[in-house]
Amino acid sequence: MPPPDARPPVRHPDAPEPGTLLGAHYDQCFGCGHEQPHGLRLDATAGEGVSITAEFTVQPAHQGAPGLAHGGVLATALDETLGSLCWLLQTIAVTGRLETDFVRPVPVGTVLHLSARCTAVHGRKIFSSAVGRIGSPDGPVAVRADALFIEVPVAHFTDNGRDEDIKAVMENPDRMKVTRAFEVNP
Numbered sequence: 092m093p094p095p096d097a098r099p100p101v102r103h104p105d106a107p108e109p110g111t112l113l114g115a116h117y118d119q120c121f122g123c124g125h126e127q128p129h130g131l132r133l134d135a136t137a138g139e140g141v142s143i144t145a146e147f148t149v150q151p152a153h154q155g156a157p158g159l160a161h162g163g164v165l166a167t168a169l170d171e172t173l174g175s176l177c178w179l180l181q182t183i184a185v186t187g188r189l190e191t192d193f194v195r196p197v198p199v200g201t202v203l204h205l206s207a208r209c210t211a212v213h214g215r216k217i218f219s220s221a222v223g224r225i226g227s228p229d230g231p232v233a234v235r236a237d238a239l240f241i242e243v244p245v246a247h248f249t250d251n252g253r254d255e256d257i258k259a260v261m262e263n264p265d266r267m268k269v270t271r272a273f274e275v276n277p
Protein backbone atom coordinates (compact mmCIF):
# COMPACT_ATOMS: atom_id res chain seq x y z
CA MET A 92 0.00 0.00 0.00
CA PRO A 93 1.25 3.53 -0.72
CA PRO A 94 2.21 5.50 2.41
CA PRO A 95 -0.10 8.37 3.42
CA ASP A 96 2.28 11.00 2.01
CA ALA A 97 2.47 9.35 -1.45
CA ARG A 98 1.40 11.67 -4.29
CA PRO A 99 -1.02 10.99 -7.12
CA PRO A 100 0.76 10.01 -10.35
CA VAL A 101 1.40 12.80 -12.87
CA ARG A 102 1.25 12.14 -16.57
CA HIS A 103 4.52 13.40 -18.08
CA PRO A 104 4.14 16.22 -20.64
CA ASP A 105 6.09 14.11 -23.17
CA ALA A 106 3.96 11.00 -22.61
CA PRO A 107 2.52 9.43 -25.76
CA GLU A 108 -0.99 10.69 -26.55
CA PRO A 109 -3.95 8.55 -25.42
CA GLY A 110 -4.63 5.97 -28.14
CA THR A 111 -0.96 5.67 -29.16
CA LEU A 112 0.18 2.08 -29.75
CA LEU A 113 3.40 1.90 -27.72
CA GLY A 114 5.23 -0.85 -29.60
CA ALA A 115 7.92 -3.09 -28.15
CA HIS A 116 10.34 -1.42 -25.74
CA TYR A 117 12.97 -4.07 -26.69
CA ASP A 118 12.72 -6.48 -29.62
CA GLN A 119 13.88 -9.46 -27.47
CA CYS A 120 11.47 -8.79 -24.58
CA PHE A 121 9.49 -11.93 -23.67
CA GLY A 122 6.46 -9.73 -22.95
CA CYS A 123 6.34 -7.47 -26.00
CA GLY A 124 9.30 -8.17 -28.31
CA HIS A 125 8.53 -9.08 -31.91
CA GLU A 126 11.79 -11.05 -32.26
CA GLN A 127 10.80 -13.51 -29.49
CA PRO A 128 9.12 -16.42 -31.28
CA HIS A 129 7.31 -17.74 -28.18
CA GLY A 130 6.89 -14.43 -26.39
CA LEU A 131 3.55 -12.83 -25.60
CA ARG A 132 3.89 -10.08 -28.24
CA LEU A 133 1.67 -7.98 -26.05
CA ASP A 134 0.41 -4.78 -27.67
CA ALA A 135 0.00 -1.90 -25.26
CA THR A 136 -1.81 1.38 -25.90
CA ALA A 137 -1.51 4.62 -23.93
CA GLY A 138 -4.69 5.53 -22.08
CA GLU A 139 -5.93 8.67 -20.32
CA GLY A 140 -4.03 9.92 -17.27
CA VAL A 141 -1.49 7.31 -16.22
CA SER A 142 -3.24 4.25 -17.61
CA ILE A 143 -2.59 1.58 -20.21
CA THR A 144 -4.65 -0.98 -22.07
CA ALA A 145 -3.10 -4.06 -23.68
CA GLU A 146 -4.00 -7.28 -25.41
CA PHE A 147 -2.39 -10.61 -25.99
CA THR A 148 -3.61 -13.90 -27.42
CA VAL A 149 -2.80 -17.05 -25.45
CA GLN A 150 -0.84 -19.37 -27.76
CA PRO A 151 -0.23 -23.13 -27.48
CA ALA A 152 3.36 -22.32 -26.38
CA HIS A 153 1.89 -20.56 -23.31
CA GLN A 154 0.20 -23.65 -21.79
CA GLY A 155 0.61 -24.88 -18.23
CA ALA A 156 -2.21 -27.41 -17.93
CA PRO A 157 -3.51 -28.87 -21.22
CA GLY A 158 -5.30 -26.12 -23.14
CA LEU A 159 -4.89 -23.53 -20.38
CA ALA A 160 -2.51 -20.60 -19.98
CA HIS A 161 0.38 -21.02 -17.54
CA GLY A 162 0.01 -18.78 -14.48
CA GLY A 163 3.53 -17.42 -14.95
CA VAL A 164 2.66 -16.34 -18.47
CA LEU A 165 -0.42 -14.52 -17.16
CA ALA A 166 1.72 -12.85 -14.48
CA THR A 167 4.12 -11.80 -17.24
CA ALA A 168 1.25 -10.20 -19.16
CA LEU A 169 0.25 -8.25 -16.05
CA ASP A 170 3.89 -7.29 -15.35
CA GLU A 171 4.43 -6.09 -18.92
CA THR A 172 1.23 -4.04 -18.93
CA LEU A 173 2.11 -2.49 -15.57
CA GLY A 174 5.66 -1.80 -16.78
CA SER A 175 4.29 0.07 -19.79
CA LEU A 176 2.96 2.72 -17.39
CA CYS A 177 6.60 3.89 -17.31
CA TRP A 178 6.08 5.40 -20.76
CA LEU A 179 3.45 7.72 -19.31
CA LEU A 180 5.61 8.68 -16.34
CA GLN A 181 8.74 8.78 -18.57
CA THR A 182 10.57 6.95 -15.80
CA ILE A 183 12.82 3.90 -16.00
CA ALA A 184 11.67 1.41 -13.36
CA VAL A 185 11.71 -2.32 -12.64
CA THR A 186 9.25 -4.58 -10.86
CA GLY A 187 10.06 -4.87 -7.16
CA ARG A 188 6.87 -6.66 -6.13
CA LEU A 189 4.02 -8.23 -8.09
CA GLU A 190 1.05 -9.64 -6.18
CA THR A 191 -1.24 -11.65 -8.44
CA ASP A 192 -4.75 -13.11 -8.12
CA PHE A 193 -5.70 -15.85 -10.57
CA VAL A 194 -9.49 -15.70 -10.69
CA ARG A 195 -10.46 -17.83 -13.70
CA PRO A 196 -8.66 -20.32 -15.95
CA VAL A 197 -7.69 -18.83 -19.31
CA PRO A 198 -7.98 -21.19 -22.31
CA VAL A 199 -5.52 -21.23 -25.21
CA GLY A 200 -6.84 -18.98 -27.97
CA THR A 201 -8.27 -16.44 -25.51
CA VAL A 202 -7.62 -12.78 -26.19
CA LEU A 203 -6.76 -11.37 -22.78
CA HIS A 204 -7.69 -7.69 -22.42
CA LEU A 205 -5.55 -5.98 -19.82
CA SER A 206 -5.78 -2.57 -18.23
CA ALA A 207 -3.38 -0.97 -15.77
CA ARG A 208 -3.23 2.29 -13.91
CA CYS A 209 -0.74 3.96 -11.66
CA THR A 210 -2.25 4.72 -8.26
CA ALA A 211 0.52 6.62 -6.43
CA VAL A 212 4.17 7.63 -6.46
CA HIS A 213 6.42 7.97 -3.41
CA GLY A 214 10.05 8.87 -4.13
CA ARG A 215 11.40 6.08 -6.35
CA LYS A 216 8.37 3.86 -5.62
CA ILE A 217 5.58 3.56 -8.18
CA PHE A 218 2.37 1.83 -7.07
CA SER A 219 0.02 0.38 -9.68
CA SER A 220 -2.78 -2.11 -10.32
CA ALA A 221 -3.89 -4.15 -13.31
CA VAL A 222 -6.68 -6.47 -14.35
CA GLY A 223 -7.00 -8.96 -17.23
CA ARG A 224 -10.39 -9.85 -18.72
CA ILE A 225 -11.37 -12.69 -21.00
CA GLY A 226 -12.48 -12.00 -24.55
CA SER A 227 -13.31 -8.28 -24.35
CA PRO A 228 -12.49 -5.17 -22.29
CA ASP A 229 -15.62 -5.78 -20.19
CA GLY A 230 -15.37 -9.59 -20.17
CA PRO A 231 -15.06 -11.67 -17.00
CA VAL A 232 -12.03 -10.93 -14.82
CA ALA A 233 -9.40 -13.68 -15.09
CA VAL A 234 -6.39 -12.12 -13.35
CA ARG A 235 -5.58 -9.13 -11.16
CA ALA A 236 -2.36 -7.68 -9.80
CA ASP A 237 -0.99 -4.99 -7.57
CA ALA A 238 2.59 -3.96 -8.14
CA LEU A 239 5.43 -1.90 -6.78
CA PHE A 240 7.91 -0.67 -9.37
CA ILE A 241 11.16 0.98 -8.30
CA GLU A 242 12.82 3.71 -10.36
CA VAL A 243 16.38 2.74 -11.34
CA PRO A 244 19.27 4.40 -13.19
CA VAL A 245 20.34 3.13 -16.64
CA ALA A 246 23.33 1.53 -14.85
CA HIS A 247 20.88 -1.05 -13.40
CA PHE A 248 20.86 -2.60 -16.88
CA THR A 249 24.38 -1.87 -18.08
CA ASP A 250 25.95 -3.16 -14.84
CA ASN A 251 23.82 -6.30 -14.60
CA GLY A 252 22.83 -7.32 -18.14
CA ARG A 253 24.74 -9.99 -20.06
CA ASP A 254 27.57 -8.32 -21.96
CA GLU A 255 26.69 -9.67 -25.41
CA ASP A 256 23.11 -8.41 -25.17
CA ILE A 257 24.18 -4.96 -23.95
CA LYS A 258 26.74 -4.84 -26.79
CA ALA A 259 24.10 -5.84 -29.37
CA VAL A 260 21.84 -2.98 -28.28
CA MET A 261 24.75 -0.51 -28.26
CA GLU A 262 25.54 -1.51 -31.83
CA ASN A 263 21.91 -1.05 -32.87
CA PRO A 264 20.03 1.21 -30.43
CA ASP A 265 16.85 0.87 -32.52
CA ARG A 266 16.47 -2.63 -31.04
CA MET A 267 15.59 -0.99 -27.76
CA LYS A 268 13.09 1.85 -27.97
CA VAL A 269 13.92 3.05 -24.45
CA THR A 270 17.44 4.05 -25.52
CA ARG A 271 15.96 6.39 -28.12
CA ALA A 272 13.39 7.77 -25.69
CA PHE A 273 16.16 8.86 -23.34
CA GLU A 274 18.81 9.50 -25.97
CA VAL A 275 21.32 7.40 -24.04
CA ASN A 276 23.50 4.49 -24.98
CA PRO A 277 22.53 1.47 -22.85
Ligand SMILES: CCCCCCCCCCCCCC(=O)SCCNC(=O)CCNC(=O)[C@H](O)C(C)(C)COP(=O)(O)OP(=O)(O)OC[C@H]1O[C@@H](n2cnc3c(N)ncnc32)[C@H](O)[C@@H]1OP(=O)(O)O
Nearest residue numbers: 116170171174175177178181182185186187188241269272
Ligand atom coordinates in the same frame (compact mmCIF):
# COMPACT_ATOMS: atom_id res chain seq x y z
C1 LIG B 1 10.40 6.04 -21.15
C2 LIG B 1 10.75 4.90 -20.48
C3 LIG B 1 9.70 3.88 -20.54
C4 LIG B 1 10.13 2.54 -20.31
C5 LIG B 1 9.01 1.56 -20.58
C6 LIG B 1 9.52 0.20 -20.55
C7 LIG B 1 8.43 -0.79 -20.45
C8 LIG B 1 8.99 -1.88 -19.63
C9 LIG B 1 8.10 -3.03 -19.50
C10 LIG B 1 8.86 -4.06 -18.74
C11 LIG B 1 7.93 -4.89 -17.95
C12 LIG B 1 8.65 -5.90 -17.16
C13 LIG B 1 9.30 -5.32 -15.95
C14 LIG B 1 10.18 -6.34 -15.30
O1 LIG B 1 9.91 -7.49 -15.32
S1 LIG B 1 11.60 -5.76 -14.54
C15 LIG B 1 12.49 -7.28 -14.17
C16 LIG B 1 12.12 -7.88 -12.84
N1 LIG B 1 12.61 -7.07 -11.75
C17 LIG B 1 13.89 -7.09 -11.37
O2 LIG B 1 14.73 -7.76 -11.93
C18 LIG B 1 14.23 -6.23 -10.21
C19 LIG B 1 15.26 -6.90 -9.32
N2 LIG B 1 15.40 -6.13 -8.07
C20 LIG B 1 16.29 -5.12 -7.96
O3 LIG B 1 17.07 -4.87 -8.86
C21 LIG B 1 16.25 -4.34 -6.68
O4 LIG B 1 15.72 -5.10 -5.62
C22 LIG B 1 15.43 -3.02 -6.82
C23 LIG B 1 16.03 -2.13 -7.95
C24 LIG B 1 13.94 -3.30 -7.12
C25 LIG B 1 15.46 -2.24 -5.52
O5 LIG B 1 16.80 -2.14 -5.10
P1 LIG B 1 17.48 -0.73 -4.73
O6 LIG B 1 18.75 -1.06 -4.03
O7 LIG B 1 17.55 0.14 -5.94
O8 LIG B 1 16.46 -0.03 -3.77
P2 LIG B 1 16.12 -0.39 -2.25
O9 LIG B 1 16.31 -1.82 -1.91
O10 LIG B 1 16.80 0.64 -1.40
O11 LIG B 1 14.55 -0.12 -2.27
C26 LIG B 1 14.03 1.19 -2.53
C27 LIG B 1 12.70 1.27 -1.82
O12 LIG B 1 11.80 0.30 -2.39
C28 LIG B 1 11.39 -0.64 -1.40
N3 LIG B 1 11.32 -1.97 -1.99
C29 LIG B 1 12.19 -2.53 -2.86
N4 LIG B 1 11.79 -3.75 -3.20
C30 LIG B 1 10.62 -3.98 -2.55
C31 LIG B 1 9.71 -5.04 -2.49
N5 LIG B 1 9.91 -6.17 -3.19
N6 LIG B 1 8.62 -4.91 -1.74
C32 LIG B 1 8.38 -3.79 -1.03
N7 LIG B 1 9.22 -2.72 -1.03
C33 LIG B 1 10.31 -2.83 -1.77
C34 LIG B 1 12.46 -0.59 -0.30
O13 LIG B 1 11.94 -1.00 0.94
C35 LIG B 1 12.80 0.88 -0.32
O14 LIG B 1 11.77 1.59 0.34
P3 LIG B 1 12.14 2.82 1.29
O15 LIG B 1 13.06 2.27 2.33
O16 LIG B 1 12.82 3.85 0.42
O17 LIG B 1 10.82 3.30 1.82
